[in-house]
Amino acid sequence: MIQSWPDHLLLVGCGNMAGQMLSRWLDCGLDPARVTVLRPSGRPVADGVAVVTDYPDALPAGTTVLLGMKPYQIAAVAAALAPLCAADTRIVSILAGTTLADLRARFSAARDIVRAMPNLPVGLGEGVTALFTDAATATQAKADVAALIEPLGLVEWIADEALFNQVTALSGCGPAFLFRFIDALARAGEAIGIPADQAARMALATVQGSADMAARAADSPGVLADKVASPGGMTREGLNVLDADDRLLALLTDTLAAARDRGEAMARGA
Ligand SMILES: NC(=O)c1ccc[n+]([C@@H]2O[C@H](COP(=O)([O-])OP(=O)(O)OC[C@H]3O[C@@H](n4cnc5c(N)ncnc54)[C@H](OP(=O)(O)O)[C@@H]3O)[C@@H](O)[C@H]2O)c1
Numbered sequence: 001m002i003q004s005w006p007d008h009l010l011l012v013g014c015g016n017m018a019g020q021m022l023s024r025w026l027d028c029g030l031d032p033a034r035v036t037v038l039r040p041s042g043r044p045v046a047d048g049v050a051v052v053t054d055y056p057d058a059l060p061a062g063t064t065v066l067l068g069m070k071p072y073q074i075a076a077v078a079a080a081l082a083p084l085c086a087a088d089t090r091i092v093s094i095l096a097g098t099t100l101a102d103l104r105a106r107f108s109a110a111r112d113i114v115r116a117m118p119n120l121p122v123g124l125g126e127g128v129t130a131l132f133t134d135a136a137t138a139t140q141a142k143a144d145v146a147a148l149i150e151p152l153g154l155v156e157w158i159a160d161e162a163l164f165n166q167v168t169a170l171s172g173c174g175p176a177f178l179f180r181f182i183d184a185l186a187r188a189g190e191a192i193g194i195p196a197d198q199a200a201r202m203a204l205a206t207v208q209g210s211a212d213m214a215a216r217a218a219d220s221p222g223v224l225a226d227k228v229a230s231p232g233g234m235t236r237e238g239l240n241v242l243d244a245d246d247r248l249l250a251l252l253t254d255t256l257a258a259a260r261d262r263g264e265a266m267a268r269g270a
Pocket of ligand 1: 012013014015016017018019038039040041042043068069070071073076077094095096117118119120172
């Protein structure tokens with residue numbers, strides 16, 4: 001799928017998120033011999049992937065480093081990793097709330113530094129990853145990082161780093177909100193009399209099928225909703241409840257705003 005994988009990929013941390021990214025890359029043909037995972041537990045990751053518990057003496061030329069540990073660990077990680085970095089070391093950080101300026105200050109030898117905000121479906125190649133970098137990163141490096149991320153799903157470059165918390169609220173936190181929606185749809189079905197197990201299966205399949213349909217449709221989801229609702233019919237009657245006073249929109253705006261605000265508070269150390 002991807003024409004030119006990085007010569008060498010070092011994952012610093014390989015938990016829920018970085019693990020999903022690596023799993024997809026391996027599924028798409030990344031040679032495990034090109035990958036090293038650094039994780040304190042030393043737990044194996046996948047056949048052929050080297051796992052280490054401490055930093056190597058040197059990084060192979062042109063290594064791409066994926067920072068995939070927790071954001072609060074950046075100081076300790078940078079103290080050990082920065083001395084190994086050269087101008088051709090590429091850094092991709094998925095650390096929520098860690099700014100590009102902070103990364104540049106910590107990894108001053110590296111020219112190409114990209115922030116990425118993936119979400120969990122990247123493991124299926126159906127994720128969303130927001131990317132941000134600045135003018136110091138070479139154009140070729142931007143293209144190479146985008147090519148690395150593309151097998152994970154949708155890639156969106158963000159023009160303004162200040163929007164990272166908003167983007168994280170939408171697509172980073174979004175899977176949890178959608179899980180909640182699916183569960184609520186199922187429980188609402190149960191509340192009006194459908195057996196619970198059936199309602200659960202039907203709610204999930206309805207959301208999955210509708211998302212697939214919306215992705216293929218020429219019309220936007222907003223237009224589709226109205227197109228499938230005949231005047232005076234059942235769907236319209238239900239939509240009227242969701243639409244009254246923009247109830248659903250207001251609920252989701254409040255939800256994203258709360259997640260965004262928490263991101264901003266965490267960035268201030270709260
Ligand atoms: N989860 C999400 O949905 C999501 C979405 C977007 C971005 N992120 C970002 O992804 C990062 C990781 O989150 P996560 O949910 O994947 O966390 P996680 O599952 O707890 O994984 C953390 C990883 O960091 C490793 N680690 C711990 N201490 C370390 C150290 N001192 N040096 C190097 N590695 C260390 C852990 O090693 P062991 O495996 O050996 O314990 C583990 O592999 C965070 O920065 C978060 O902001 C997460």
